[in-house]
Amino acid sequence: MSGNHYAIEFQGVSLAFDGNVILNRVSFGVRYGEAKIVMGGSGTGKSTLLRLTLGLIKPDEGRILIDGEDITDYSEEKMMEVRGKVGMVFQEGALFDSLSVYDNVAYRLRETRVAESEIGSIVMRMLRFVDLEDAAGKMPNELSGGMRRRVGIARALVGNPKIILYDEPTAGLDPITARTICELVLKLRDLEEVSSIFVTHRLQDIDVLSREYVMRDDRGDIVFMHEDETLCLLNTQFIMLREGNVIFNGTDEELRASGDPYIRKFLA
Amino acid sequence: MKFILNAIYQIQELALLTWRVVRGLFRPPLYGREILMQMDVLGVGSLTIILLTGFFTGGVLALNSANTLQKFGVQSVTGELVATSLIRELGPVLTCLMLAGRVGSGIAAELGSMLVSEQIDAMRALGTDPIKKLVTPRIIALVTMAPTLTVICDLVGTMGGMLVSTTMLHQPSSTYLASAKRAVDYNEIIGGLIKPTVFGFIIAIIGCYSGLSTRGGTVGVGRSTTRSVVVSSILIIAVDFLLSKMIISVLLES
Numbered sequence: 001m002s003g004n005h006y007a008i009e010f011q012g013v014s015l016a017f018d019g020n021v022i023l024n025r026v027s028f029g030v031r032y033g034e035a036k037i038v039m040g041g042s043g044t045g046k047s048t049l050l051r052l053t054l055g056l057i058k059p060d061e062g063r064i065l066i067d068g069e070d071i072t073d074y075s076e077e078k079m080m081e082v083r084g085k086v087g088m089v090f091q092e093g094a095l096f097d098s099l100s101v102y103d104n105v106a107y108r109l110r111e112t113r114v115a116e117s118e119i120g121s122i123v124m125r126m127l128r129f130v131d132l133e134d135a136a137g138k139m140p141n142e143l144s145g146g147m148r149r150r151v152g153i154a155r156a157l158v159g160n161p162k163i164i165l166y167d168e169p170t171a172g173l174d175p176i177t178a179r180t181i182c183e184l185v186l187k188l189r190d191l192e193e194v195s196s197i198f199v200t201h202r203l204q205d206i207d208v209l210s211r212e213y214v215m216r217d218d219r220g221d222i223v224f225m226h227e228d229e230t231l232c233l234l235n236t237q238f239i240m241l242r243e244g245n246v247i248f249n250g251t252d253e254e255l256r257a258s259g260d261p262y263i264r265k266f267l268a
Numbered sequence: 269m270k271f272i273l274n275a276i277y278q279i280q281e282l283a284l285l286t287w288r289v290v291r292g293l294f295r296p297p298l299y300g301r302e303i304l305m306q307m308d309v310l311g312v313g314s315l316t317i318i319l320l321t322g323f324f325t326g327g328v329l330a331l332n333s334a335n336t337l338q339k340f341g342v343q344s345v346t347g348e349l350v351a352t353s354l355i356r357e358l359g360p361v362l363t364c365l366m367l368a369g370r371v372g373s374g375i376a377a378e379l380g381s382m383l384v385s386e387q388i389d390a391m392r393a394l395g396t397d398p399i400k401k402l403v404t405p406r407i408i409a410l411v412t413m414a415p416t417l418t419v420i421c422d423l424v425g426t427m428g429g430m431l432v433s434t435t436m437l438h439q440p441s442s443t444y445l446a447s448a449k450r451a452v453d454y455n456e457i458i459g460g461l462i463k464p465t466v467f468g469f470i471i472a473i474i475g476c477y478s479g480l481s482t483r484g485g486t487v488g489v490g491r492s493t494t495r496s497v498v499v500s501s502i503l504i505i506a507v508d509f510l511l512s513k514m515i516i517s518v519l520l521e522s
Contacts, residue, residue: 054393080395088393094386108394155394 006065007032007163007195008053013062015048022048024244025062032162033193033235035185037209039201039266040241046199047091049241050165053197054088055079066163087156087164091171093148095140101127101151102136108158126154130184146177153184164188166198170205182208187222189235190214203267210236210252240266282477285399289407289473292400302405310371310406311413317366318417319424325358326350326425330432334439346439347447350429351422355452355460359422361508364414364467368500372475375406376496379479380489388480403480407472414468415461422460459515466511467504474500 006029015023022045030036130150170178188194240248433439478496
């Protein structure tokens, strides 16, 4: 980490499409092991933040740093190496239609020429993590929305990236499935120390991610715990975007105590 | 003014895509498996329509030309007329127009759907260059398969012409074949292969570009598909004229 505190850092990033300002001098940092929850109404530039982080689009001005490395001016070839450190879960999963669940998860491994004998065990471990071992042979069109997102998570986890970007992974899902997705995010945050940006506008996600945490009990089993009066989770922070501007950056307690009318309306 | 600027922009983007494909050819990885798969899907998969197109075109050429040739008492050159027409013009153009309709539209629809469902972004996020993985194999497949299919179309067309000449026009097959053989020389064949190679490239690059520049969700995919067929068909016919002029002056007049 060499003195750098941030896994992801935005320094005064601006972006406009056809004269419409999408992001206006946005600055924030995601510390190592932290989940940064990005909120805001539709069209406020939330997904754009993730695309910028992955270098899928370039900012008009400002700098973007990944793991202390300034990627702003990187070419597509150079970005390919950086993307190895970052996993991304797309809104609808973005699974490759022509490939089975197994092949989707194995995709990155095959691209990096990993031996087929190793691929099998890695893919099954990832599918076990998202509880979809039985779906390995299925095609994406046979999966439900929630299953697609979970396969998307498994695919993003291949290569053990220490940074994961979630683009509204719970949008349009029933509360139980959405909770399952949030639990996976908690496990990655607390057990694997993954740094992440989680884009959402669901209050239920905010509650789960800011008030619950995961640990292993004496027997090594995973247990979900609730934050209480004696404990305040510091590894989850919030950003609120409005018309391309960051109008809030802080903890859930600060967010809930905010007097900003837009935030009050958003949380109502 | 806006139309002209837009046209210049599109040409620039197409040139850029072509440059990235060419540059990618010399840098690993080259997706050999993907190339073979596309040759099978785009080339072998189009065999039936090319066989039918070639057969009936050859047949109708013989049928139409025989009447006129008979007036001048040279019905014996039916084979030469059919073979020349097919090798020089109809084989390459019809094969590639059929490919533009079947394959070009399919490429635009597939890549367009992948783009709107974020699969292209997912591919980039997973460290793959979509140009190398999706565009280059399709271009290589069509540049090799379009001439191959054209040769098949020429052969089947000549056979179709022979069937019509022998059964309906009561011409001996030996006369037809001897006449057809006279039409075939190396320069004709080379000329007849240059065209589908260029057309194959046009179909693939326009299909890929249309798909990858899709805007506006599933409606946009429909628009890209139509645009790919229209643009590549018009380009095939326009470039055919230019290539014919060049081939005639360089190969056939010398």
